[in-house]
Structure formats: C-alpha cells, structure tokens
Amino acid sequence: MRILTLLLLLNSSALVAQIFPPASYPQGYFRDPLEIPIRLAGNFGELRPNHYHMGFDIKTNTRENLPVYAAADGYISRIKIEPYGFGRAIYITHPNGFTTVYAHLNAFNPALEKWVKDQQYQRHSWKVFLELTADIFPVKKGDFLANSGNTGGSQAPHLHFEIRRTDGDVNVNPFLFGFPIADNVPPQLQRLAIYDRTRSVYEQTPRLYPVKAYSGSTYLTTPSVITVSSPLISFAIGAYDTQTGSTNHNGIYEATLKVDDQPVVAFRMDNISYNDTRDLNAHIDYKTKSQGGAFLQHLSELPGYVNGIYKRKSGNGAIDVSDGAVHVISIQVKDASGNLSTIESKVRFVKANQEQPASAGKLFYPQMMDGFEGPDCEFYLGERCLYDSVHIRYNKSANSNDQVVSAIHTIGAAYIPIRDSVLVRIQPLRTLTDAEKSRTVMQWFAGTKTEVQKVQWQGNWASARFRDLGSFQLVLDIEPPVITPIGFVNGSDLSKATRLTFKVTDNLEEIKNVRTELDGKWLRFTNDKGVIFIYQFDEMCMAGQHELKIRAEDEAGNVTEKTYNFTR
Incomplete structure (x- = not known):
C-alpha cells in the first residue's frame, strides 16, 4: 500500500508539472515577522466574501501588542490607515523584487508613529495612504515595526502578512518562501x-x-x-x-x-x-x-x-x-x-426525456456589452460584468415609503455575481425640483443588505453604478446625520478624562465625511471599524477652555454641525 501511495504521489507531481510551469522563490530570505511559532488562522487563497485571502493570518495567541518585525532588509514604502480593510498597515519594499505587508497593527514604532501623525495633520485626514521614498525609513531584517493588533476589518487579534512582487503588485503565496510551518496533514x-x-x-x-x-x-x-x-x-x-x-x-x-x-x-x-x-x-x-x-x-x-x-x-x-x-x-x-x-x-x-423549462428574462452574455431599456428604468452591463451567460429578469413594483420617489426596479438576482459595475438609470414618479434632486440617492437592496450612491442627473433620469444586482429605488433623503457625544455634553469638565468620543449615525447608514476642529484647527479623531470616533488627549489639547466643532455629511449631502465647549 505504501508503494502504491508513493507511485500515486509521484504520478501526481509529474502531472501537475505538465500543467503548471516550474517556479522558484527565495528560501529563507524572509524571517517570521513575529517571535512566536507561526500558526495560521488563514492562508493564501482562502475563500472569503467577494475576495481571495491574499496572505497569511498569523495567530498572536489571542493577544494584541506583540512586537512585529521587518521580515528582511528594505525600506518602508507605504503606510495605510483606514477604518476597515487593513486598518493600520506597513509596506516594506525589499531589494530582491518583493514587498512585504503587515496589517491590522496597533501603534507603529515611535519614530514612524510621529511621522505618520504629522502627515495626518498636514492632510487633515486620519485616513491616509502614504507613499514614502527609500531614504525616509530604511529598515534592517528584524527591526521593530509596530505592535500587532485587531484594527480594520480584523475580527480577532492577529497579524495579516503578505508577500507581493513589487513590479505589478501581485500577491504571492507566502508558503512558497520556506517559512517554518509544520504541515503533514492532507486536505x-x-x-x-x-x-x-x-x-x-x-x-x-x-x-x-x-x-x-x-x-x-x-x-x-x-x-x-x-x-x-x-x-x-x-x-x-x-x-x-x-x-x-x-x-x-x-x-x-x-x-x-x-x-x-x-x-x-x-x-x-x-x-x-x-x-x-x-x-x-x-x-x-x-x-x-x-x-x-x-x-x-x-x-x-x-x-x-x-x-x-x-x-x-x-x-x-x-x-x-x-x-x-x-x-x-x-x-x-x-x-x-x-x-x-x-x-x-x-x-x-443517460438521456432524460424531461425538458428543462425556459428561463424568463433577457439573455446576457459574458464579454459582450448589452442592456435593457424600459420606460422608466434602464440598465447596462459592460463586457467584463458577467462570468457566465444568464437570463436577467426585470420587474417593477410599487413602494409604500414616503421617502422613495420612484418605483422599485428589480434587476436580476443578487446571486448573479457582477465583476464590473452595472449602470442603472431610473426616472422618478414625479418631476423633482433642483433642491430635491440634490438630495436624491439611489438605493440598492437585497434581503437585509443595502447600499446607496449619489446619483447623476441627465434631464429626468438619475443614474448610478453598483457591483451587485437586486432591487433599486430613488430615495429623497432630507434627514441629516445624528451626532451623539459619548461621556460629555456642552460645558463638561474633562480635566480628568483621557479622551473624547462620539458617534455619527444616519438614516441610510452612509456617512460621507466627518470633520472635527478644536479651537478652529483640525483635530485627529480615529474611526477604527467605522463605529465611534476617538481622540486621545495629547499635546494638541492643553489645559484650559476649548471649543470642539463636529461636522458630519451623509451621501445625499445633508449636513449636521455641533459645537461643544469643555474644560480640560
């Protein structure tokens, strides 16, 4: 049996070599980015909603703030900070033609943390994607980069680690670089x-x-x-x-x-x-x-x-x-x-006598541009929208919501995946004033999922692009966002507090922009995971009387402004 199994394995290796060309990657060039044995919560190519997983998810023993180290010599070439996705991330470009990525981090090393903070204040934005030249932050293999964390789209403490070809920014499976990961378990x-x-x-x-x-x-x-x-x-x-x-x-x-x-x-x-x-x-x-x-x-x-x-x-x-x-x-x-x-x-x-029932709707083909035009709804799919031929059914129904100013137009089904965005055009049920048009958004929904986009007007047609099929309607949104302070009110004494916190909510759950100012100057609030806004008291807010202004804007353009005076 062992001989048979060996022959089958050799046969398989020869077979795969016929289909996939051989490739070699540097072995031992990159070190473990942590100082604990690599144990994986996720690997390269793992199946995730709407995307492949593009690297290693390395376990950090269910803890945050383990030190993260440079996997090899190089220089920090990019820094990303965002509420979702990678959260806080560092990119290092290496001289061997590869770039490593370290994501869901907490604090960077002190020098890098200060530099990034300065950049955020210059740009008046906590969310940044910074590109650095080779002379700003060169690193050696094993240099301390940051503490591990749980920021961004992470759902538990871990380090997301990637290796990319620098030319073309294509992700490569880290398993191919010889990391010490024991694996004798077949799929x-x-x-x-x-x-x-x-x-x-x-x-x-x-x-x-x-x-x-x-x-x-x-x-x-x-x-x-x-x-x-x-x-x-x-x-x-x-x-x-x-x-x-x-x-x-x-x-x-x-x-x-x-x-x-x-x-x-x-x-x-x-x-x-x-x-x-x-x-x-x-x-x-x-x-x-x-x-x-x-x-x-x-x-x-x-x-x-x-x-x-x-x-x-x-x-x-x-x-x-x-x-x-x-x-x-x-x-x-x-x-x-x-x-x-x-x-x-x-x-x-074995041939069956039963015929398949004909599918309803217009037949659309991949790699072909096509569309549908009705009296008050049109949609168009580009050449790269569809993966397989499919009948797309259109249906129109009435709505009972006073905010909705169009019929509900259902285009296909949400289980038909779209690669590129589909252009949807809808006419409202009545002629809207210019003021109403400026506050109109198109809403997509399927089940409990929703998304809204600001529309572009061409005469009485409103258009927007989405990457999912489902139901679409025009919504007149005149309801501004709601700003809710947490732990303080106007006139609060915050001399013993360590931070300021507030949240912003919206009836359509789409916040476009939030700006905060302290005494007339932009103040950096973090917004990890898009839940609450947090400012940790630092040198930007010394002891004394202060005025905090918060301005929030939703996708429709509705604005709320609040001012809070407090003592620090």
Whole structure:
C-alpha cells in the first residue's frame, strides 16, 4: 500500500508539472515577522466574501501588542490607515523584487508613529495612504515595526502578512518562501458537485454527492458510478486544508481534474492580484454560497473568467459525456506542502426525456456589452460584468415609503455575481425640483443588505453604478446625520478624562465625511471599524477652555454641525 501511495504521489507531481510551469522563490530570505511559532488562522487563497485571502493570518495567541518585525532588509514604502480593510498597515519594499505587508497593527514604532501623525495633520485626514521614498525609513531584517493588533476589518487579534512582487503588485503565496510551518496533514474533502453545462451555472442547483475516505487520502463518491442527464457537465468540490496541530479550516492550494486518466484543467493559488481578487466569485459556485450553502470550487473555467487561476491542458473543464460510456473522474487536491488527497468517481450519461423549462428574462452574455431599456428604468452591463451567460429578469413594483420617489426596479438576482459595475438609470414618479434632486440617492437592496450612491442627473433620469444586482429605488433623503457625544455634553469638565468620543449615525447608514476642529484647527479623531470616533488627549489639547466643532455629511449631502465647549 505504501508503494502504491508513493507511485500515486509521484504520478501526481509529474502531472501537475505538465500543467503548471516550474517556479522558484527565495528560501529563507524572509524571517517570521513575529517571535512566536507561526500558526495560521488563514492562508493564501482562502475563500472569503467577494475576495481571495491574499496572505497569511498569523495567530498572536489571542493577544494584541506583540512586537512585529521587518521580515528582511528594505525600506518602508507605504503606510495605510483606514477604518476597515487593513486598518493600520506597513509596506516594506525589499531589494530582491518583493514587498512585504503587515496589517491590522496597533501603534507603529515611535519614530514612524510621529511621522505618520504629522502627515495626518498636514492632510487633515486620519485616513491616509502614504507613499514614502527609500531614504525616509530604511529598515534592517528584524527591526521593530509596530505592535500587532485587531484594527480594520480584523475580527480577532492577529497579524495579516503578505508577500507581493513589487513590479505589478501581485500577491504571492507566502508558503512558497520556506517559512517554518509544520504541515503533514492532507486536505480534507467533503463533497463533489456536478453541473449541467448546457445551461447557465446561475440557473440551476448542482447535484451534490458526499465523499468518504476509502484508503488513506483517497475519497470515493456515493454512488461510485454517477448517472447524469446532461451531455455536457462540469465539477466542483467542497474542500479545506489544515496544518499540523491546527483545526482551522484553511484554503486548499491546488486541484487538478483528470478524465479517463487524462489531465483536463487545474487551478493553483500561487499568484493573485488585488485587481483580480473579486474573481473568486467565478471560481466558486456563487449562487449556492450566496443562498446560504457551502463554498464549492469549480474545476472549470467560466467563459467570462479570463487570465485567472486556471491552467488548461485539454479544454476548460466542461466535459462531453454524450457517448454514454462510463468515464473515470479523478480530482487531485494538494496543499502547498505537497500533501495530496484524491476524489475518485465515475460518471455515465443517460438521456432524460424531461425538458428543462425556459428561463424568463433577457439573455446576457459574458464579454459582450448589452442592456435593457424600459420606460422608466434602464440598465447596462459592460463586457467584463458577467462570468457566465444568464437570463436577467426585470420587474417593477410599487413602494409604500414616503421617502422613495420612484418605483422599485428589480434587476436580476443578487446571486448573479457582477465583476464590473452595472449602470442603472431610473426616472422618478414625479418631476423633482433642483433642491430635491440634490438630495436624491439611489438605493440598492437585497434581503437585509443595502447600499446607496449619489446619483447623476441627465434631464429626468438619475443614474448610478453598483457591483451587485437586486432591487433599486430613488430615495429623497432630507434627514441629516445624528451626532451623539459619548461621556460629555456642552460645558463638561474633562480635566480628568483621557479622551473624547462620539458617534455619527444616519438614516441610510452612509456617512460621507466627518470633520472635527478644536479651537478652529483640525483635530485627529480615529474611526477604527467605522463605529465611534476617538481622540486621545495629547499635546494638541492643553489645559484650559476649548471649543470642539463636529461636522458630519451623509451621501445625499445633508449636513449636521455641533459645537461643544469643555474644560480640560
């Protein structure tokens, strides 16, 4: 059995080498950015909402403020501070052609912290993306950069760490650089999905088959021979990976589809650009996931997903089984350490007499510009909007909200992923005054999710762009944001306080801008995770009488201004 397993592994390695060209990366050049053993909460290529995970999430023992160190010589080339996303992040450019990124940080080292604070005051903005020249902050391997944290889009303390090719800013899987991460655990396989590729993947529910470990890391389907009623099929898998000593469900590295012992197509998570990270929605069964199902990773390349993570050997992964013969299916799944698991199955086509019902709506195609024009609603999809052909149905319905000044226009469904934005144009139910037009936004909603965009007017048509399909309406928003101080009121004595805190809320939950001034000068409030605004008392607010002004503006342009006097 051990000899057979070894032969299968060697066979697999040779097979993958035929599909993916060999690549080498510097081993041992980068050190661990922490001083504790690397244990991963997330890995490169892991599946996340609307994006691939683009680096390592390194555990920090559920603590914040562990020291973070430069992984190699170089210079700090960028600093990012934002309420979501990376939170507080440092980018280091290295002389070997790579850039490392350290995110969700707390305080930077003292010199860098002071420099960044000065830049924020010069720009009157806490949120910044700063680009630095090589002479400002050179670093040596092992230099202290910052304390680890939980800022931005982080949901628990950890360090997000990336390696990118400096030229092109393309992320590379950090596993390929030889970090000391023990991993002798093969990927875990859960299910096989089969699709009818004579139809859109968004107009069907895949047939799911459980898989069970049979011998070592070989999994078999139940039943072992699957009967399909479509002459053209494709596959997807449910799978995850772990590392030695970890129970975290991380992402797999690569998978290869073989049919009748011949390689067809494969994907590998090794190089992904942030420009392409949204294409995860073409790699997964987006409809199944968006409706509460599991992540299913396609072993086929959708027609609108170009220059992605897939490599073809003989076709795009849509398999012709119309001959009625029994075809042997093998899907080999690997992690970045070379551990291998395999799904083995067989499929056979049997023609069904039942015809599929026709889909309602207009048929749209990937890589084609097209649109729909109605009397009071129009929408247009660009060449790179769709991943697969799909019928998009339009429906109009009445609304019962006094703030809504248009009908509700439903375009397609939220389970159809959009890569580039769709242009939506709507006419209101009545002629709006110029003042009303200036306070009108377009609102998208699907289920409990909403988003608003400021509209552009062309005559009586309001237009905006969104990256999701669903329902759209025009909302006349004349309600300004609400500013709520926390722990102080006008006239408060804050001589014993350590900070000022307030929050801003809005009826449509879209705050465009908040500006704070102390005694007529801009004052830096942080806004991590977009929840509350916090100013820690420092040299900018000495003892004495002070006046704090807060100005908040929403997406529609409504403004609230509040003034608070206090004693420090």
